[in-house]
Amino acid sequence: MARALINVPAKAKRGEVIAIKTLISHEMETGFRHSTIGLPIPRNIITSFVAIYNKEEIFRAELFPAIAANPFITFYTVATESGTIAFEWTGDNGFSATETAAITVE
Amino acid sequence: MDRHDGEWRSRRGILKAAGALAAGCGAAMLVRPARATPASMQIAIRNVVGSAAVQQGKVTLDIPPLVENGSTVAVSVAVESPMTPTDYVKAIHIFTEKNPQPNVISIHLGPRAGRANVATRMRLVDTQKIVAIAELSNGSFWSDTADVIITLGACLEDVI
Numbered sequence: 001m002a003r004a005l006i007n008v009p010a011k012a013k014r015g016e017v018i019a020i021k022t023l024i025s026h027e028m029e030t031g032f033r034h035s036t037i038g039l040p041i042p043r044n045i046i047t048s049f050v051a052i053y054n055k056e057e058i059f060r061a062e063l064f065p066a067i068a069a070n071p072f073i074t075f076y077t078v079a080t081e082s083g084t085i086a087f088e089w090t091g092d093n094g095f096s097a098t099e100t101a102a103i104t105v106e
Numbered sequence: 107m108d109r110h111d112g113e114w115r116s117r118r119g120i121l122k123a124a125g126a127l128a129a130g131c132g133a134a135m136l137v138r139p140a141r142a143t144p145a146s147m148q149i150a151i152r153n154v155v156g157s158a159a160v161q162q163g164k165v166t167l168d169i170p171p172l173v174e175n176g177s178t179v180a181v182s183v184a185v186e187s188p189m190t191p192t193d194y195v196k197a198i199h200i201f202t203e204k205n206p207q208p209n210v211i212s213i214h215l216g217p218r219a220g221r222a223n224v225a226t227r228m229r230l231v232d233t234q235k236i237v238a239i240a241e242l243s244n245g246s247f248w249s250d251t252a253d254v255i256i257t258l259g260a261c262l263e264d265v266i
Contacts, residue, residue: 018221030229032206060219066202066210068178068227075213078220 002026006087008101012079020051020059023072024089024097030065046071046091054083063091079105141231142208147201150208151239154199155247160239165250167238169198173230176260181210182225185240185248195222197241204234217243229260 007021024046031043043065051059058077077078082105089097138147151160156248168182185195194217200210210228230236235257239249 030206053218054114056218058213058216061224062229064207064209064211066205066207066229068229072225072227074182074225075215076221076223080218099248 002089002095002097003036004087004089004097004099006099006101008085008103009079010017010102011104011106014079014081014105016079017076018079019020019074019076020085021072021074022049022051022087022099023070025070026089026091028063028065028067028071032065034086044092044095046089046095048090049073051075051077052086052088053077054081054085058085079103081105114182134250141204142202144235146210147203147237149235150201151199154197154212154239155209155241158245158247160247160249162249164236164242164248165198165240167236167250167252167253169236169254171253172257173253174257176230176256176258178227179230179254181228181236182226183238183250184225184241185222185242187221187222187242189220191215191217192243194243195219195240196243198222199241200228201238201239202228202230202238203236204232205230205237210236230254230256231259232256256261 002025004024009018011012012018014032026046029044033041035041045065046063050057050063059075061073063071084100084102112247164186173179183198187195195215198213201208202210211226215222215225236252236254237249239247242249
């Protein structure tokens with residue numbers, strides 16, 4: 001399981017625009033490099049990232065090899081209600097990681 | 107003696123392989139056929155926007171103009187939009203001119219984003235132009251470009 005770091009404010013006012021920062025450890029092997037004996041190193045990247053706020057999708061990204069290792073993504077959302085925000089990364093070779101963060105909206 | 111010869115041979119082999127690796131990345135940077143070109147970037151952009159016109163403005167692509175290490179370059183895109191249910195940013199795409207592939211990231215937003223502003227970190231193989239394109243809910247496309255100078259491209263990290 002890849003290590004993921006999520007930064008979501010624990011508390012927010014209703015209707016407030018909050019910043020969400022996500023970071024996951026992943027080598028993001030581009031598929032364009034070669035090993036020491038000249039063989040191509042197969043691509044191994046995260047291809048998709050989704051954020052779901054209380055079962056509603058709020059953010060989705062398709063990632064390409066041009067994204068740096070350990071993908072870091074920052075985005076914004078409106079704090080509508082208390083609950084959880086789930087983050088899901090999927091990628092090559094069946095890679096899948098999920099993380100959740102709780103938020104209290106006053 | 108034979109054993110020694112064998113050792114030498116393999117050691118030579120290893121040195122050769124190491125030399126080939128060192129040369130390989132440089133050569134790949136010079137003659138890599140898969141490298142994206144301004145033309146392939148235009149094709150990638152057309153695949154996203156279709157036949158719609160892309161206008162300049164509304165989008166702010168923020169990337170440092172001079173980068174020392176192309177392996178990790180912070181990039182952010184902000185789009186001017188009220189982000190209401192009737193007028194919002196649907197998608198943001200980033201393209202590069204000279205990386206092996208023109209696409210960098212495709213982001214899908216909705217009115218719930220509140221602010222059309224995203225940031226990530228990308229790889230850049232060489233000094234080149236970056237293009238950010240935003241698709242608004244009314245179907246129009248807006249773009250911004252930025253030139254980046256790279257001192258050390260992302261490919262050089264091959265040489266371990």
